[in-house]
Amino acid sequence: MESPKILIADDDKKTRDFVAAFLSYKGYQVFQAFDGQDALQKVDLHDVQMVITDIMMPRVNGLEFIKQLKSIRPDIVTIAYSAFANFEMTANLLKAGAFFYLEKPFNLEELETHVKRGLEHQALQSKSFRSKPCIKNRALLNNIIGESEKMLSLFEMVEKVAGSDSTVLIQGESGTGKELVARAIHDLSTRLEKNFVAVNCAAIPDELLESELFGHVKGSFTGAVATRIGRFEMADKGTLFLDEIGDMKANLQVKLLRVLQNREVEPVGATRSKKVDVRIIAATNQNLEQMVSSKSFREDLYYRLSVIPITLPPLRERGTDIALLLNHFLERFNKGKQSKVQGFDRQVMEILTHYDWPGNVRELENLVERMVIIKGSGLITASDLPEKYRSGKAASVLRSDEITLPDDGFCLNSAVEEFENKLILQALQKSRGNKKEAAELLNLKRTTLIEKLKKKKLVYDGVLNQ
Ligand SMILES: Nc1ncnc2c1ncn2[C@@H]1O[C@H](COP(=O)(O)OP(=O)(O)OP(=O)(O)O)[C@@H](O)[C@H]1O
Ligand SMILES: [Mg+2]
Incomplete structure (x- = not known):
């Protein structure tokens, strides 16, 4: 039987190498990652059963990593360790789904006992996990980057709705990826082979939008020199993306509502309507609900469009x-x-x-x-x-506006020194004496911070640990 695969995530190469060497010696297949983000990319790549992770890491820290890992791969067992242990941290880790928490420095035999127990637990769990559905089409969603919980649940939603023909309304601030999501829904649907037609309702002059959407017959208005099919017909059997739907004028809102109800379009100047089979995805960065309350968007159309509402979170969240x-x-x-x-x-x-x-x-x-x-x-x-x-x-x-140079001058070196000391002590206070964490807060190497503390003979009024 193939030996179990374990990934070790730690930004400190020495610790990583040390743990890796020990576990390889014990017969496990060991892989390494230099922080939580790197680890998230490597769990699938190496198909590991277990991750052993440090807590204090740049970019994605251990706790955040475990939370994210559990939402996508609940079957992988995690063991966390840190020099900085407290009740709250331990409780948070276990709540996030960590299997065990070790305080640094730990004994390697102790680690091995937990690795064995964890792997037994994993073997039992994975049997039940394999039978549960997971995001199958992750590859197709690959151009939408995101691993936050909000984006992971969005991917699940996209995958679910893609299979249906229901109308989707995508809302979200400008630049959050609404069009990208609309295309992903089309690409994951059975309409993939047919057209994805996008219309930006805000970019087309009001008087032209109707013929753009529904087409027109020759001579129906000045400038209609030839009969033209509209975007609805172009999207037949495919998807029509109505972008910036909040900008659509009231008279056209009525016509659109009629098309959505009857699934028929009537080109401008035509006497008969034509059947169309189109999946509609609409998007807007305006608050349609508010527009409905202020009567600038039709309530009935809003409900027709928002059969499946999807909201894209702003990037800051x-x-x-x-x-x-x-x-x-x-x-x-x-x-x-x-x-x-x-x-x-x-x-x-x-x-x-x-x-x-x-x-x-x-x-x-x-x-x-x-x-x-x-x-x-x-x-x-x-x-x-x-x-x-x-x-x-x-x-x-x-707070440069609070700094004033005295009329009789001032010693720059001692001012800078004092400023530096204050920030170092604040960082130590914030990290409750943990130098590694304090160094991170100051964007310094841990060794540089230690040198500075020695040189300055700074005394932190609390317990200092490594
Ligand atoms: N999650 C993401 N991963 C990768 N690229 C993204 C992501 N979200 C958005 N983008 C990129 O950001 C840009 C803006 O995205 P998009 O046009 O889909 O936004 P939008 O929500 O439609 O914005 P607007 O409301 O201004 O039209 C595009 O170049 C898109 O490829
Ligand atoms: Mg857009």
């Missing part, structure tokens, strides 16, 4: 997806523009994961494209970011 998207677009633009930008440094990641992205994924995509063009190679640092991304965070730390 998708947590770890920001880092994932940054790397995805970096890779894409590096390829497309033959650039060699290596990545984003920690501070940039920190700034961008806390930025509120009013333009959502589109804004992020444009930012990465711009930085890849300007930078060309190397690592993107905070100084490469446009001012608006940098200012929020720096301002909150510095």
